[in-house]
Amino acid sequence: MKSREVRPEVYPVGAIDWDRRLFDALIPLPDGTSYNSYLIQGSKKTALIDTVDPTMEDMLINHLNQLGVENIDYVVANHAEQDHSGTIPRVLEKYPQAKVITSPRCKEMLIDLLMIPEEKFITVNDKETLSLGDKTLEFIYTPWVHWPETMCTYLREEKILFSCDFFGSHLATSNLFVTDEWQTIEAAKRYYAEIMMPFRTNIQKNLEKLEDCAIDIIAPSHGPIYDRPESILQAYRNWVSDELRNIVVLPYVSMHGSTHKMVDYFVESLVQKGVTVKQFNLLVTDIGKLAMALVDAATVVFGTPTVLAGAHPSVIYAAFLANALRPKLKFASIIGSYGWGGRVVEQLTGILPNLKVELLAPVLIKGFPKEADFKALDNLSATIAHRHKEHHFA
Numbered sequence: 001m002k003s004r005e006v007r008p009e010v011y012p013v014g015a016i017d018w019d020r021r022l023f024d025a026l027i028p029l030p031d032g033t034s035y036n037s038y039l040i041q042g043s044k045k046t047a048l049i050d051t052v053d054p055t056m057e058d059m060l061i062n063h064l065n066q067l068g069v070e071n072i073d074y075v076v077a078n079h080a081e082q083d084h085s086g087t088i089p090r091v092l093e094k095y096p097q098a099k100v101i102t103s104p105r106c107k108e109m110l111i112d113l114l115m116i117p118e119e120k121f122i123t124v125n126d127k128e129t130l131s132l133g134d135k136t137l138e139f140i141y142t143p144w145v146h147w148p149e150t151m152c153t154y155l156r157e158e159k160i161l162f163s164c165d166f167f168g169s170h171l172a173t174s175n176l177f178v179t180d181e182w183q184t185i186e187a188a189k190r191y192y193a194e195i196m197m198p199f200r201t202n203i204q205k206n207l208e209k210l211e212d213c214a215i216d217i218i219a220p221s222h223g224p225i226y227d228r229p230e231s232i233l234q235a236y237r238n239w240v241s242d243e244l245r246n247i248v249v250l251p252y253v254s255m256h257g258s259t260h261k262m263v264d265y266f267v268e269s270l271v272q273k274g275v276t277v278k279q280f281n282l283l284v285t286d287i288g289k290l291a292m293a294l295v296d297a298a299t300v301v302f303g304t305p306t307v308l309a310g311a312h313p314s315v316i317y318a319a320f321l322a323n324a325l326r327p328k329l330k331f332a333s334i335i336g337s338y339g340w341g342g343r344v345v346e347q348l349t350g351i352l353p354n355l356k357v358e359l360l361a362p363v364l365i366k367g368f369p370k371e372a373d374f375k376a377l378d379n380l381s382a383t384i385a386h387r388h389k390e391h392h393f394a
């Protein structure tokens with residue numbers, strides 16, 4: 001059986017996880033994922049770039065056996081998280097002469113997480129190179145692609161960037177290269193939103209750093225490989241840029257219909273004023289979609305009833321998540337209904353300290369909304385539309 005190649009003597013040997021539906025016990029994976037690992041056969045040395053999640057270690061070993069790989073000199077660990085590093089111990093068992101090539105910080109994490117013995121490591125500095133004979137690996141530190149130790153590996157002769165999580169997408173597909181660009185970039189945006197968005201400024205710097213490399217191929221460790229990398233590079237530049245869009249994200253819950261009525265009215269009012277709205281009923285929302293909507297929205301408005309003297313727990317969770325993800329948002333507000341009182345505004349604003357937003361006057365009403373309440377919602381939507389226009393959010 002002929003093996004597939006990314007380029008001559010660069011083989012994909014990872015695993016496709018068609019069935020996985022949750023990552024980090026948190027993130028929904030509607031389309032599964034893959035743990036990509038690549039074998040590079042140089043004229044003198046052989047390197048393996050990243051491994052796979054330990055649940056799929058047999059698949060990596062089978063792929064290495066199918067290729068007849070008798071010796072691996074280097075296992076490059078771009079990132080310590082176990083979905084890429086978890087099978088390193090098994091690979092070292094099979095190829096005991098192999099050394100783990102990684103950054104000093106990643107080495108410490110791999111010792112902590114996987115108990116890999118210290119003598120198995122060779123650490124590399126930023127921009128250091130390693131010769132495989134006719135091929136050269138260059139290690140480019142790209143810290144805070146959600147963990148502090150991350151790096152990319154660049155295969156100079158073929159201009160391939162092995163980027164691990166960076167530019168990756170949670171997509172299970174049997175296609176080695178991107179065939180549906182729109183689908184892949186959508187999945188990559190979801191992944192960026194879910195774990196990388198809090199580190200936007202670091203990622204900006206990493207993108208600038210990569211401009212020094214001519215890149216023909218981006219081979220991430222999740223999802224298909226980009227053989228026309230400009231689209232994903234441009235998409236990332238847009239996501240990390242300071243640009244905001246004329247969008248209101250509206251996560252909400254309603255218990256008995258009053259808050260729902262307010263949300264419906266408010267959304268219509270915003271739409272009439274030319275504002276785009278992304279509305280999420282938190283009882284049925286995929287939080288990945290909510291995270292994605294926050295990537296470039298200018299405003300978030302939380303809709304909540306008052307329960308147990310505060311906001312609904314699902315709204316508190318959404319606010320907590322928005323605060324942790326640190327989107328670029330400029331404005332925030334709260335709408336909702338209460339029966340007799342409560343501390344919704346203090347509570348919700350108290351869990352949003354990371355968001356550098358202006359709080360626009362909340363609309364909290366008693367019971368079912370009445371004429372004066374609808375007017376208050378119109379005023380809030382007019383303020384939002386005006387602010388977005390002032391800032392030229394398109």
Ligand code: FEO
Pocket residue numbers: 079081082083084146165222
């Ligand atoms: Fe795909 Fe951060 O691990």
